[in-house]
Amino acid sequence: MSRVLVTGAGGFIGRHTLAPLLAAGFEVHALTSSDPPADAPAQVRWHRADLLAPGAAAALVGEVEPTHLLHMAWYTKPGAYWSALDNFDWLYASLQLLRAFGERGGRRAVIAGTCWEYAWEARTHCLEEAPRPAGEGADAQATSGAAPTSAPTGMRPATLYGAAKHALHVVAERWASQTGVELAWGRIFYTYGPHEHPARLVSAVARALVRGEEVPCTHGTQVRDYLYVAELGSAFAALLGSAVAGAVNMASGEPVRLADVVAAIATAAGHPELVRLGALAQRAGEPERLTADVRRLREEVGWSPSIGLAEGAASTVAWWRGALAAEEPATPALALAPEAAR
Amino acid sequence: MSRVLVTGAGGFIGRHTLAPLLAAGFEVHALTSSDPPADAPAQVRWHRADLLAPGAAAALVGEVEPTHLLHMAWYTKPGAYWSALDNFDWLYASLQLLRAFGERGGRRAVIAGTCWEYAWEARTHCLEEAPRPAGEGADAQATSGAAPTSAPTGMRPATLYGAAKHALHVVAERWASQTGVELAWGRIFYTYGPHEHPARLVSAVARALVRGEEVPCTHGTQVRDYLYVAELGSAFAALLGSAVAGAVNMASGEPVRLADVVAAIATAAGHPELVRLGALAQRAGEPERLTADVRRLREEVGWSPSIGLAEGAASTVAWWRGALAAEEPATPALALAPEAAR
Numbered sequence: 001m002s003r004v005l006v007t008g009a010g011g012f013i014g015r016h017t018l019a020p021l022l023a024a025g026f027e028v029h030a031l032t033s034s035d036p037p038a039d040a041p042a043q044v045r046w047h048r049a050d051l052l053a054p055g056a057a058a059a060l061v062g063e064v065e066p067t068h069l070l071h072m073a074w075y076t077k078p079g080a081y082w083s084a085l086d087n088f089d090w091l092y093a094s095l096q097l098l099r100a101f102g103e104r105g106g107r108r109a110v111i112a113g114t115c116w117e118y119a120w121e122a123r124t125h126c127l128e129e130a131p132r133p134a135g136e137g138a139d140a141q142a143t144s145g146a147a148p149t150s151a152p153t154g155m156r157p158a159t160l161y162g163a164a165k166h167a168l169h170v171v172a173e174r175w176a177s178q179t180g181v182e183l184a185w186g187r188i189f190y191t192y193g194p195h196e197h198p199a200r201l202v203s204a205v206a207r208a209l210v211r212g213e214e215v216p217c218t219h220g221t222q223v224r225d226y227l228y229v230a231e232l233g234s235a236f237a238a239l240l241g242s243a244v245a246g247a248v249n250m251a252s253g254e255p256v257r258l259a260d261v262v263a264a265i266a267t268a269a270g271h272p273e274l275v276r277l278g279a280l281a282q283r284a285g286e287p288e289r290l291t292a293d294v295r296r297l298r299e300e301v302g303w304s305p306s307i308g309l310a311e312g313a314a315s316t317v318a319w320w321r322g323a324l325a326a327e328e329p330a331t332p333a334l335a336l337a338p339e340a341a342r
Numbered sequence: 343m344s345r346v347l348v349t350g351a352g353g354f355i356g357r358h359t360l361a362p363l364l365a366a367g368f369e370v371h372a373l374t375s376s377d378p379p380a381d382a383p384a385q386v387r388w389h390r391a392d393l394l395a396p397g398a399a400a401a402l403v404g405e406v407e408p409t410h411l412l413h414m415a416w417y418t419k420p421g422a423y424w425s426a427l428d429n430f431d432w433l434y435a436s437l438q439l440l441r442a443f444g445e446r447g448g449r450r451a452v453i454a455g456t457c458w459e460y461a462w463e464a465r466t467h468c469l470e471e472a473p474r475p476a477g478e479g480a481d482a483q484a485t486s487g488a489a490p491t492s493a494p495t496g497m498r499p500a501t502l503y504g505a506a507k508h509a510l511h512v513v514a515e516r517w518a519s520q521t522g523v524e525l526a527w528g529r530i531f532y533t534y535g536p537h538e539h540p541a542r543l544v545s546a547v548a549r550a551l552v553r554g555e556e557v558p559c560t561h562g563t564q565v566r567d568y569l570y571v572a573e574l575g576s577a578f579a580a581l582l583g584s585a586v587a588g589a590v591n592m593a594s595g596e597p598v599r600l601a602d603v604v605a606a607i608a609t610a611a612g613h614p615e616l617v618r619l620g621a622l623a624q625r626a627g628e629p630e631r632l633t634a635d636v637r638r639l640r641e642e643v644g645w646s647p648s649i650g651l652a653e654g655a656a657s658t659v660a661w662w663r664g665a666l667a668a669e670e671p672a673t674p675a676l677a678l679a680p681e682a683a684r
Contacts (some may be wrong), residue, residue, distance in 0.1 A: 017626075033502035083520050085441055085517075087513075088434070088437040088438070088441065088513070091433075091434070091437070091509075091513070092430070092433070094436075095430040095433070095434075096430070099427055101392065155497075156515075157512065157516060159516065160513070160516045160517060160520060162512045162516075163512050163515070163516035164513055166509075166512055167433075167509035167510070167513045168506075168509070169511045170497075170499065170505050170508055170509045170512065171429075171430070171433070171502070171505045171506055171509045173505070174499060174500075174501065174502050174504075174505035175427075175502060175505075176500060318500050
């Protein structure tokens with residue numbers, strides 16, 4: 001029996017990993033620091049803990065004894081998480097979790113990384129570094145290995161969030177190599193869908209349009225890789241169920257301009273006339289183009305998306321219609337737990 | 343007045359930074375977790391704390407209010423520190439120290455890195471990556487900058503120790519960029535001299551030869567960069583006193599075969615006939631050649647060594663003669679504090 005512990009399981013992305021993990025035959029133990037989502041599958045076994053509390057990870061892992069770990073939890077408060085020093089604490093909490101997982105016999109771990117680990121150039125099409133061959137390093141003869149077919153993108157995070165995630169990967173990869181635990185690192189690009197924090201782009205646009213309000217936007221010429229959140233959850237479940245090691249870009253492989261993302265939401269909401277492109281200045285320092293090479297995800301993990309932008313936008317708008325109808329006139333709006341993944 | 347806090351100040355390397363820092367005009371506050379060295383300069387103000395204790399760094403920084411930080415402390419138990427999970431704790435403790443330093447108005451920090459952050463190929467001549475231009479990243483327009491004159495060595499640590507140090511650098515560099523603290527990262531290569539742990543190569547050879555015992559060695563064909571420890575202390579003081587940012591190789595720039603290091607010690611001890619080259623198998627996985635490009639240290643920091651291998655070997659042997667005479671018949675042998683740098 002394979003038993004998986006999912007952290008951040010009540011979060012925006014984590015909650016979408018649960019059904020596919022159950023479908024793949026895992027006994028699913030889900031960790032959250034607040035209440036479990038009301039619509040979670042009934043077979044999921046929920047645990048409540050704060051991974052930042054000393055000893056919390058060890059106690060939880062001792063209780064669950066997972067064979068697999070899917071670590072999605074992190075500090076993700078919009079507007080703050082790029083530069084917050086909480087990233088230090090989540091780096092250490094994640095290492096404590098890995099330590100406990102290894103000590104209790106864990107076999108395979110998948111951790112959520114981010115596209116912001118990559119160096120930002122004006123146009124970055126991100127290719128993962130080659131996975132380290134098993135036993136390479138201090139444990140074995142140094143070999144230079146086969147030359148990669150194209151050059152991996154450099155790692156030079158431009159945010160503290162990206163730096164802390166990259167640092168975790170550097171240490172976790174070496175830890176995995178010396179302990180024999182299998183490790184894959186799923187780099188999340190851009191995602192959207194139900195339950196996303198209302199301050200994030202797609203949520204903010206959908207909420208405003210559902211309410212019939214104007215939406216001031218930038219010109220939206222930046223090109224990104226967007227993946228519908230339920231798809232991302234399914235991709236993480238597939239990665240955990242595979243034997244693929246190393247970094248994997250978790251993305252659609254279908255670059256899109258931000259203006260087209262906004263247009264898809266506007267079409268789904270029936271209010272394209274309320275979008276004001278160019279009303280806001282673009283945030284300085286971000287790359288014009290940040291897209292993903294998805295060959296590892298498609299060819300090695302064997303996963304590809306099935307929900308396109310129009311369908312995902314329609315689901316997102318429909319969900320916000322329901323959520324806004326349900327919350328009126330209550331305030332404040334939806335508040336997601338701070339540890340919710342991304 | 344510039345006030346420096348030196349961590350690991352009682353350690354093998356840290357103790358040699360104190361006199362040059364005083365000479366450079368710093369008010370020197372030295373942190374150790376055990377007793378201060380008996381031969382430390384009298385003007386040094388000693389503090390005793392365990393940086394792994396929660397709140398210890400913040401309390402110490404609040405008391406000292408340093409303008410400068412020289413962070414040499416780490417877990418360095420020979421035979422264990424390459425793979426010990428204590429590296430997780432030192433990574434986090436170091437981040438907590440930086441956090442406190444920044445919050446109390448600290449201006450410039452220098453942290454001890456290691457040559458083991460670099461990827462191991464069979465022959466690696468290590469060149470530092472270019473420092474990140476001030477403000478690059480999320481805070482400013484992305485620019486690709488000037489092309490480097492030669493390609494920096496890749497970062498792929500082959501030990502958990504190297505991985506944790508590299509992870510610290512990744513996070514610290516980004517933290518420095520967003521807080522405005524100046525940060526330099528001094529990568530230590532190989533060093534030797536008085537007070538080194540008796541289990542390390544040069545100490546073990548010197549102790550055995552002073553006692554007139556045979557010394558079984560490997561063939562010693564590996565090429566490394568060795569720097570006398572007092573020189574390394576002086577180089578760190580020079581780096582702290584400079585305005586150089588980013589990674590700097592702290593090394594002699596004079597590659598030497600291990601066999602020649604052993605020969606220098608044997609000559610100084612007057613017992614070349616007791617060295618048995620080839621009696622031991624070489625440790626698998628280590629590079630044949632691991633040397634340092636020292637242009638940044640020499641040209642930007644403006645520091646170069648003045649003590650060669652013969653002189654350093656003579657000082658080391660003389661020190662061991664005294665130490666062994668003093669310790670007889672006491673057992674156990676010298677035990678250095680585990681937090682002693684390197």
